[in-house]
Amino acid sequence: MSTQDNSHKTGALYSTGLIGLVALLLVLLTSAMGQGGATIVEQWSKVQTPPPVTLKPVQVNPQETAFLILDIEQLTCNPDRRPRCIESVPKIQGFLQQARAKGMPVVYSLTGRGTKETILPEVTPNADEPIVQSSVDKFFKTDLDKILREKGIKTVIIAGTTAEGAVLHTATGAAMRGYKVIVPVDGMSAGNLYAEQYTAWHLLNAPGTRRSSTLTRFDMIEF
Numbered sequence: 001m002s003t004q005d006n007s008h009k010t011g012a013l014y015s016t017g018l019i020g021l022v023a024l025l026l027v028l029l030t031s032a033m034g035q036g037g038a039t040i041v042e043q044w045s046k047v048q049t050p051p052p053v054t055l056k057p058v059q060v061n062p063q064e065t066a067f068l069i070l071d072i073e074q075l076t077c078n079p080d081r082r083p084r085c086i087e088s089v090p091k092i093q094g095f096l097q098q099a100r101a102k103g104m105p106v107v108y109s110l111t112g113r114g115t116k117e118t119i120l121p122e123v124t125p126n127a128d129e130p131i132v133q134s135s136v137d138k139f140f141k142t143d144l145d146k147i148l149r150e151k152g153i154k155t156v157i158i159a160g161t162t163a164e165g166a167v168l169h170t171a172t173g174a175a176m177r178g179y180k181v182i183v184p185v186d187g188m189s190a191g192n193l194y195a196e197q198y199t200a201w202h203l204l205n206a207p208g209t210r211r212s213s214t215l216t217r218f219d220m221i222e223f
Contacts, residue, residue, distance in 0.1 A: 058214055060157070064153060065155040082191050089120060096123055099157075136169040137170055139174070163199040185216070186218055
């Protein structure tokens with residue numbers, strides 16, 4: 001066998017080995033990417049529930065604090081859609097009475113289809129208490145920020161439904177505008193427990209709200 005034939009065979013073996021090595025590396029790389037690049041959907045069952053949030057007592061100045069009651073109306077707060085909202089109404093009502101007695105400004109919101117008349121009777125607005133109407137962020141295309149600033153408000157206490165809708169997005173809007181945000185967890189409600197849990201976690205952990213938000217209960221708020 002000539003030297004040239006040996007060279008050809010050696011080159012062929014080398015090429016075959018190199019191709020095999022490259023193929024093996026591609027298989028290993030694809031496998032690694034498949035394991036590490038899974039989306040949250042594939043990882044869903046592996047999600048661990050975080051520890052419960054910490055509720056804190058708070059003391060507020062009624063002259064610099066406003067109580068926001070969001071979307072407590074017939075369309076959104078009823079036994080069929082959100083029974084937990086119905087359960088929260090007496091607590092919201094009790095705090096509303098305290099807030100009014102202390103001279104704290106109260107502001108209401110409505111959904112797109114709501115009217116003043118659809119607000120539940122337990123928390124009916126007084127004639128001088130303003131009402132804004134918007135989607136989930138009650139600052140969006142409303143006078144809410146103007147209303148609060150004209151009253152010298154620095155802190156907002158937010159109650160309402162849904163937790164993951166009006167409460168979360170209005171709290172975020174308030175925090176982004178420099179207000180301190182207090183959310184009594186017994187005053188926010190949703191159609192399911194996960195939404196309330198997520199909202200509580202989000203308020204204390206998300207970049208837009210974590211530095212401005214405090215979670216509490218109505219009975220932990222002092223004037």
